[in-house]
């Protein structure tokens with residue numbers, strides 16, 4: 001996947017660093033990637049990048065504040081060229097999204113450079129870089145990215161009560177403690193930036209999955225309080241979803257005051273209703289921000305057609321897409337979709 005020599009280069013750079021700065025994606029895979037590298041050297045600072053798929057040049061101020069000797073960008077699909085140019089720091093990009101070439105990177109670690117269709121989670125790559133330490137954190141990130149850890153067998157030997165033997169990632173995600181932890185990682189990243197920063201810092205000190213799951217320490221109990229609050233909000237939303245038996249398209253919308261759960265909801269509803277096309281949309285500044293999911297249908301092509309005569313944009317993978325539609329065109333968009341599926 002990634003040649004050992006490449007992984008070694010990253011490891012060396014990490015070990016040599018006195019003050020690394022980590023930017024990571026705001027999902028379980030991104031968070032797990034950060035925790036694995038941070039725990040490996042016990043140095044540096046982590047910054048979660050919310051809302052935008054690209055690491056934008058506004059984060060240059062973080063470079064000024066922290067003056068790192070090296071920058072790691074984890075699980076972000078893109079980095080603005082401006083960011084790399086202005087940061088003037090050795091930048092290591094570790095990711096598994098489709099390749100975008102950038103100038104001036106110190107290292108670009110992405111399995112797709114060699115094999116365009118391979119897709120191991122970033123947390124798996126970081127687990128290898130961190131010499132297979134903290135297997136449970138890697139497992140949380142991988143399961144959170146809808147994949148089965150390659151090391152599931154050894155994981156089960158060490159933590160027999162936290163997972164099951166299966167080939168279906170959804171079973172791990174929705175039926176086991178390791179899946180619960182993936183949700184935990186996702187929800188702990190929601191809410192105010194200052195609180196998220198504190199939670200992430202506390203999480204980086206947690207020693208084992210059991211410390212967290214059994215709420216063994218005050219710090220674990222603190223994190224659970226944060227999680228429970230978000231989880232309650234999520235479950236209330238989920239309760240409001242009404243699925244009609246015959247309809248092929250399940251539409252669920254919610255207002256902007258709530259936390260963004262669009263991706264989490266879409267995934268869980270797809271698990272509950274595998275035959276339906278799932279559309280979750282959240283109102284935000286005059287637009288409907290949406291997630292579209294389907295198991296059976298190629299929705300990227302359907303989405304493209306449904307967008308033709310409406311004010312909006314979107315795209316993504318064959319079975320999972322995102323996008324945004326102006327509110328005044330949302331009904332028309334739904335009508336288009338219903339015709340196409």
Ligand SMILES: [Mn+2]
Nearest residue numbers: 029075122145
């Ligand atoms: Mn990922």
